[in-house]
Amino acid sequence: MGGMAMDAAMLGTSALDMMAPGAGAAAKVGIQLANRTIKYAGQVAGIGASGLLETFSPAGDNPKASIGNSWLGKALGGIASAAPALPNMAGGKKPDAIDGGGGQQGQGGNTVSITNNLTNNHATEDMVGNQLVREQAAMYAQSGVQ
Numbered sequence: 001m002g003g004m005a006m007d008a009a010m011l012g013t014s015a016l017d018m019m020a021p022g023a024g025a026a027a028k029v030g031i032q033l034a035n036r037t038i039k040y041a042g043q044v045a046g047i048g049a050s051g052l053l054e055t056f057s058p059a060g061d062n063p064k065a066s067i068g069n070s071w072l073g074k075a076l077g078g079i080a081s082a083a084p085a086l087p088n089m090a091g092g093k094k095p096d097a098i099d100g101g102g103g104q105q106g107q108g109g110n111t112v113s114i115t116n117n118l119t120n121n122h123a124t125e126d127m128v129g130n131q132l133v134r135e136q137a138a139m140y141a142q143s144g145v146q
Contacts, residue, residue, distance in 0.1 A: 006035070
């Protein structure tokens with residue numbers, strides 16, 4: 001409080017002093033104390049706000065106080081710089097390996113000749129047939145599926 005408002009309060013304390021001697025002086029001290037307390041609280045709030053802004057603003061003078069150097073800033077930076085991955089070619093064949101590199105054309109397009117060699121180590125025909133079926137199923141399965 002200052003200016004005309006302060007002058008009006010002091011004039012009121014003078015009128016109070018005429019009614020009750022000593023009461024006006026106590027009121028003046030109380031008003032001045034309240035005025036000084038309000039000014040000091042405003043200064044402290046300004047200093048606190050300035051400190052918080054300097055701490056959390058990315059453009060501060062302190063390089064360690066930057067948001068980019070905090071764990072939150074690093075996590076957000078990693079998310080922001082994420083790019084789509086290249087197409088997954090795992091388990092696939094190279095395009096030139098499919099047609100043998102020579103560009104052979106069959107009736108239905110590209111032809112592929114695959115030979116499976118399975119050695120029979122004293123197994124019955126049923127066991128060898130089952131093993132061959134499992135090997136071919138694994139060979140033609142999608143990536144990650146068996």
